[in-house]
Amino acid sequence: MTFKTVQDSQVTISELMLPSHSNFNGKIHGGYVLSLLDQIAFACASKHSGVYCVTASVDTVDFLRPIEIGELVTMKASVNYVGRSSMVIGIRVEAENIQTGECKHCNSSYFTMVAKDAEGKSFEVPGLILKSNEDIRRFAKSIKRYENKKKRKTEFHETDFVSEEYLHIQELDNVKIEL
Numbered sequence: 001m002t003f004k005t006v007q008d009s010q011v012t013i014s015e016l017m018l019p020s021h022s023n024f025n026g027k028i029h030g031g032y033v034l035s036l037l038d039q040i041a042f043a044c045a046s047k048h049s050g051v052y053c054v055t056a057s058v059d060t061v062d063f064l065r066p067i068e069i070g071e072l073v074t075m076k077a078s079v080n081y082v083g084r085s086s087m088v089i090g091i092r093v094e095a096e097n098i099q100t101g102e103c104k105h106c107n108s109s110y111f112t113m114v115a116k117d118a119e120g121k122s123f124e125v126p127g128l129i130l131k132s133n134e135d136i137r138r139f140a141k142s143i144k145r146y147e148n149k150k151k152r153k154t155e156f157h158e159t160d161f162v163s164e165e166y167l168h169i170q171e172l173d174n175v176k177i178e179l
Contacts, residue, residue, distance in 0.1 A: 003127040006078050006135050009048035013040055014074045017067055017095075028067035033093065036075060037061070037109050041089040044077035045113035048087060049125040052116050056086060059110040059145060067106050071095040081142030085122035086114050088142040110145065 015036065023029040038055055045053035067073055074094050081088035093107035115123040130136050163179075170177045 001124075001127055003129045004048060004079075005129045005131055006080075006138075007131075009044055009079045011040055011044045011047060011077045012074060013043075014072055016098075017069055017071050017073055019069050022069050026069065028069070028071075028073075030063060033063075033067065033073075033107060034058075034061065036073070037091055037093070037107075037111065040075045040077045040091060041109075041111035041113055044079060044089045044091075045087050045111075045115065048079045048082070049115035049123065051123050053087075053113040054116055056112040056114045059088070059112055059149065061107065061109045063107055065095075065104050065106045067093075067095045068097070070098070072098050073106075078138070079128060080110070080138040081146075082125050082128045084124055086112055087125060088112055088145075090138055090142075110142070 013036070017028050021028050021032045038058075041055065042053055072095070074096065075091055076094075077089050077091045079087050080090040089111045091107075091109045091111070092105065093109070094103050095106045096103045115125045117123040128135075128139070130139055167177060169175060
């Protein structure tokens with residue numbers, strides 16, 4: 001089995017945000033940002049695996065701050081976790097006001113990508129060499145996110161869900177239950 005470092009597959013892209021990328025409120029449209037995120041996740045995963053990759057899931061997209069027209073957006077992607085054929089790609093999005101030089105963290109995202117061979121079958125990816133505490137933290141965090149995702153799937157599966165166990169939610173949240 002081959003192994004690669006996190007740094008071997010890192011990808012950075014920058015793009016100037018234009019008025020055509022904005023929504024009705026004059027901010028950069030979230031859908032446009034998602035498109036860029038998917039592109040850089042693909043590039044990073046393909047660079048690590050050496051083959052074509054597909055998006056299996058968008059695990060987290062946290063829009064933290066709006067991106068303005070005219071800002072230079074930089075996205076940095078790293079392989080945070082590898083399985084047999086899957087990879088979790090972590091992406092950090094920063095926007096820079098090119099007139100003032102002020103930078104802000106705007107988005108953090110995690111995409112699960114799967115490597116595919118020429119016939120479309122899952123392809124085994126290289127292992128990951130972790131060389132820093134940050135690499136280890138990101139890997140461990142990816143495992144934890146996966147465990148939580150798996151738990152959510154089983155806990156709320158429609159065939160074994162018992163709504164009576166959750167009727168207390170109307171006391172805690174902005175909801176009214178009328179069965």
